[in-house]
Amino acid sequence: MEIRHSALDAFCLTAPLDKVKAVQRLWQDSLGMACDASVLFEAATPPGRPSQPLLVAPALVPRRSPFTLAGHAALMHSIAHIEFNAINLALDAVWRFTDMPQAYYQDWLRVAAEEAKHFSMLQAHLETLGHHYGDFTAHDGLWTMCEATQDDVVARMALVPRTLEARGLDATPLIQAKLRKVGTPAALAAVQILDVILAEEVGHVAIGNHWFHWLCERDQIDAATFYPAAALRYRAPTLKPPFNLAAREAAGFTPTEIAALPR
Numbered sequence: 254m255e256i257r258h259s260a261l262d263a264f265c266l267t268a269p270l271d272k273v274k275a276v277q278r279l280w281q282d283s284l285g286m287a288c289d290a291s292v293l294f295e296a297a298t299p300p301g302r303p304s305q306p307l308l309v310a311p312a313l314v315p316r317r318s319p320f321t322l323a324g325h326a327a328l329m330h331s332i333a334h335i336e337f338n339a340i341n342l343a344l345d346a347v348w349r350f351t352d353m354p355q356a357y358y359q360d361w362l363r364v365a366a367e368e369a370k371h372f373s374m375l376q377a378h379l380e381t382l383g384h385h386y387g388d389f390t391a392h393d394g395l396w397t398m399c400e401a402t403q404d405d406v407v408a409r410m411a412l413v414p415r416t417l418e419a420r421g422l423d424a425t426p427l428i429q430a431k432l433r434k435v436g437t438p439a440a441l442a443a444v445q446i447l448d449v450i451l452a453e454e455v456g457h458v459a460i461g462n463h464w465f466h467w468l469c470e471r472d473q474i475d476a477a478t479f480y481p482a483a484a485l486r487y488r489a490p491t492l493k494p495p496f497n498l499a500a501r502e503a504a505g506f507t508p509t510e511i512a513a514l515p516r
Contacts, residue, residue, distance in 0.1 A: 256288040258356055260347035265300040270515040273369040280366035288358050296403055300341040305387030314392050319431050326382045328388050333375035339368040342399055349404040360460045367453045374446050401487045407468045408483045414461020416489050422500040425451045455504045462505035
């Protein structure tokens with residue numbers, strides 16, 4: 254089967270384990286598969302998700318201290334939810350957008366496979382705590398931006414990997430610092446999982462940076478003026494410090510972009 258058709262099939266799967274297996278299999282097989290970049294699919298196709306977790310408004314997701322067992326589980330569940338959404342985000346970038354180079358589709362399949370690995374690690378960690386993905390409420394903020402940019406690949410590259418996912422580069426060291434203070438074996442195991450995720454997320458944001466600038470060059474768009482206009486149009490969240498400057502630099506943000514971050 255063709256790459257983008259297969260990505261759409263995986264995107265529509267609802268069971269997390271089935272989705273993870275399908276993505277990993279697709280990534281392994283993709284180098285020998287054709288890619289018809291001209292095919293247009295139904296844009297309104299919803300992401301495949303399980304019936305749980307219950308999705309609520311962001312303000313209604315309870316905040317819990319990582320210093321309690323339930324709070325630690327809830328924290329790791331929230332990260333697992335981000336990673337599960339990130340699988341669908343990467344698959345969506347593959348099947349939804351036409352007329353991109355083969356390398357674009359390969360890049361986002363790799364991202365999907367790594368996000369699937371992250372989700373599996375977090376799910377296994379939750380099981381050691383007596384929980385599963387779906388046990389806690391969650392919100393849909395990440396997917397909202399995906400829907401908003403479904404007709405604009407330049408805005409998608411600008412605002413999902415380079416904005417929302419880049420926030421994860423900033424937040425992860427802060428979460429790890431709290432877990433180190435907790436100091437339990439479970440908390441320290443979580444720190445190690447987040448080390449793996451952070452290292453690979455730098456690469457994911459770098460992919461977003463690469464294709465954003467590639468698209469801007471192809472379409473003769475001024476990246477410096479497009480980005481703030483797109484952030485305003487699609488109501489991207491306001492960036493707030495502290496920032497993980499080393500990770501952002503490694504992910505390909507320019508010195509000008511780094512200097513423009515709010516202090």
